[in-house]
Amino acid sequence: MASIDGPRLSPRSGVAKQLVVFLHGLGADGNDLIELGEQWRAWLPDAAFVAPHAPDPCSNVPMGREWFPLTLTDPREFWRGVTYAGPGLDAFIDQELARHDLPPSRLALVGFSQGAMMALHVGLRRPTPPAAILGYSGLLVLEDGEGPEGLMALRRTAPPILLIHGDRDDVVPVEMFFFSKEALGAAEIPCQWHISPGLGHGIDGEGLRQGGLFLTQSFGLPSPEKT
Template sequence: MTLPIDGPRLNPKSGLARQLVVFLHGYGADGRDLIEIGRQWQHWLPDAAFVAPNAPERCVQSPTGRQWFDLTSRDPGERWRGVVKARPGLDAFLDAELATHNLDDSKLALVGFSQGTMMALHTGLRRRRAPASIIGYSGLLVGPEHLDEATARTAKGATPPILLVHGDADQVIPLEALFDSADHLGKANIPAEWHLSLGVGHGIDGAGLEHGGLFLARNFGLPTPKRP
């Protein structure tokens, strides 16, 4: 059963949305899992609206949570079929949110965690116009052999700025996924920055959050903010 893609929101601290940050949660979670990050980033992004949509499917292994796609089989093509199937619904959601705030993709940032990172990279690299930035926490690039489809470019013809963040103690998606993803992107002429969180498992630490907030501010073209 496909459910509506919608979830918790945070209004801009300044009162007027000039940017939109969309959080994409991991497998078995929902939008509540990430929306509070927006409160921590409001210091750096006072004009940003934040939204953390719930994925469109109930999670097979955690009925109270959601999934962007199923992850129950060992079929190596499962992830690829999953991101391809889920992308149109997410694209439609992003288009509607941007229209609500009278913004375009140059003011959009996608921030994923785990399965949400898979969706952020897959969708963001295939938008009609590239988002301002993509951040992937504790995730990986799905279908690197299909990167010829990753045609999203900015108005200046550049690929979207990407930051990948991973814990070196992650036992769910191993650290090697970060380096493999960055390597595949680089070979496709899509450069990516990365940050390694020492001693961190499948989660996000304070340093990772700070890197993310500053990365978004920089790529939205904002002045370098002071630390809170």
């Protein structure tokens, strides 16, 4: 598996106290999500942002990248994919934390679609839970043949999780959001959630606002809407 890298935004304050890692969807690259960091910098002035490009070229999008191939013809490809891409992403996260001399507890993972699958898979398995996992239009991937009880076996503490999904998503149907939310609950990992009415496979303004507020709360910062 190739090493990964991608665009970065330095903390607005000049000193990193948190790290936010963006994980893009299938067929995109890190440039697709780093703009979210621009939107949230005023609320998270001490956060360093990085959006790594997934390791492999996307077979369906000539200029895009993928964390793992998806044909949607084999239900086992999800688990096979996240376990394939997980170690490389985990190593990248550790390198970025070391780059900023930050402890693992000051990490937030933000993923969209396939990137949300990666954020949930890796974030729930790190030795030190992240401060936050934010998943847009994604899916919690369970081990082949296993139910939520498999998550309970590895659970140390439950990191704050927010799932956001459009109710008109025709790529990752909203039913997958309900499956993920219920599976997390069954594994005793509570999550917050928001459904964006009328939204397809994307992130709208309200989802962006909810995500930014969730990150500030998870990092123990004052609500920007009260200042």
